Amino acid sequence: MTVETPSHPSAEQRRTLVDRPRRRGDRYFRRGTVIASSTVLLLLGVMVVTTVLSSRSVFASQGIGGFLFGMRWVPAEGIFGALPFVYGTLVTAVIAIVVGVPIAVLIALYLSEIAPRGVARRVSYLVDLLAAIPSVVYAMWGVFVFVPVVLKPVQDFLARYLGWSKVFEGPVFGLSYLSVGLVLSIMIVPIVSAVCREVFATVPQAEREAALAVGATRWEMIRLAVLPRSRSGIIGAVMLGLGRALGETIVAAVLIGSQVDIHASVLQPGYTMAAVIANQFAEADSSQVRALLGLSVVLFVITIAVNVIARLIVARSSGAIRKVGG
């Protein structure tokens, strides 16, 4: 870590020195960049306002509580209850997190603490490829290969031997909460492990060396020096993965089984918010489109809340580490 000598003006001060005799062109240029960056705030604001306005009729006709906690979704009768979709979204996202996060954190630990640099570069290249594959390709692979060939036998096994518990109750159809959750868990690995690696990189090298110097094994070094420093950063990474899993559309639309129902068993077909929006949009009449817009508002609120919390945690933890390290 380098320390700047205070006798020189800082980069910021040097830049403002140039600003002193402001020219008109300069001022316009600056104003242009301010406008460009305001568009982000503006866009998010407009997003909220437009979708809320265009969906308010469904909240009016069903009542906010009736919409959020309604169990039935019958467009022909004008009944729109979102609970089965909210439930499916949460269940699939939780499965994705429970399966995907340990894998992602272990990969991040391997890449930043164990692997030689060359190996780490190649492996991280491959893991990042997982993020480059479009979700529609995951959906296609899921429906033609993963679910029938890989997952079906696993599900049969779970239903036969753990079927007595409500969570793995049969019968097995193939498409289910579990099939979506597992494909999502593959998809969130690259983002979660990338953020975790950034968090691990902020742990001061001296602390690792201190642990090793008193005779710690590499695992003990990780447990003593790396993980305690990174706890909140890892939580932030998990929340980012959660945000991704909640909003993923096409994989859920193809693999969820499209059943408007709530099941305790993860082997049963269900539905998610994003999936029903994608599946029913094309055939929806006006009132159903409003209902789908209402669903998207609910989805937006949940994912934005998760993302804001995640970003705050990540920003705070890396800021804190920087302060301690400096």
Next chain:
Amino acid sequence: MTAPVSSFGRPVSVRRRRKERLAVGAMYAAVVASLVPLGLILYFLLIRGLGAMTWEFLTSSQPLTYVRPGGGALNAVIGTGYMVGLASLISIPLGVAAAVYLNEYGKGRFAFLVRFFTDVMTGVPSVFVGLFVFGLIILETPLGFSAIAGGVALALIMLPIIIRSTEEILRLVPESLRDASYALGATRARTIMKVVIPASRSGIATAVMLAVARAAGETAPLIMTALGSVQMVTSWSSPISALPLYIYQGVKNPFVAGQERAFAAALELVAIVLVFTVIARWLASRGPKGMRE
């Protein structure tokens, strides 16, 4: 791997060594657990995609029904080109300008807010972006499902990616370059346009390529903006297909011919996305010398 030995020369106890081996083993297992699906997906794509790939597929449009075999996905490739192109035209200038603000001028609360909400915007579900554009453009203006609406939706997805990665790139431009330019009497705007941006050209190109790769693979927002079409469309204002939409519709329909075409289209899409990703990596690795560290 050698067995770890403590610094006092005493061998590490069996229990601790077992734990160490277990932990490292779990890490290897995790790497394998994520690379196996990658391998399976690529293998599936190659086998099924190449099996359905023909010269006819690359050069012709789709037949009017999913039942009929033959034909190709040229209409979808054109649609993807239209919409990603429009999205790039909107989001690149806007994104680079915003990044310039954040890195060159931004400080204080406003810059923090912009940075924070740009990050938040990367997490907005793409299906929500699609419905937003639907509510804004298709419900409120005479323009219906079209390449324009689809392009706007993709631009909204590309924008935060371009802003944040370009900002990271601009941060790497050494302060001494700016100082040298100021010393020659250049204003700040001139310094940015003639020194800072040229110096980070390849980095910005990397950011753009990654955003393009991401936008080219998006399906959900196009369902409610571009809608899709089985015909070759060259108009900006009528429903149009795109490769991800083409694949999605092929997978959803139970007809073998449509599915075969979807396999080939998936191979084509992944090839396009990977080409952009690889170009991005390559540009990033060969950036100007002074910026590599």
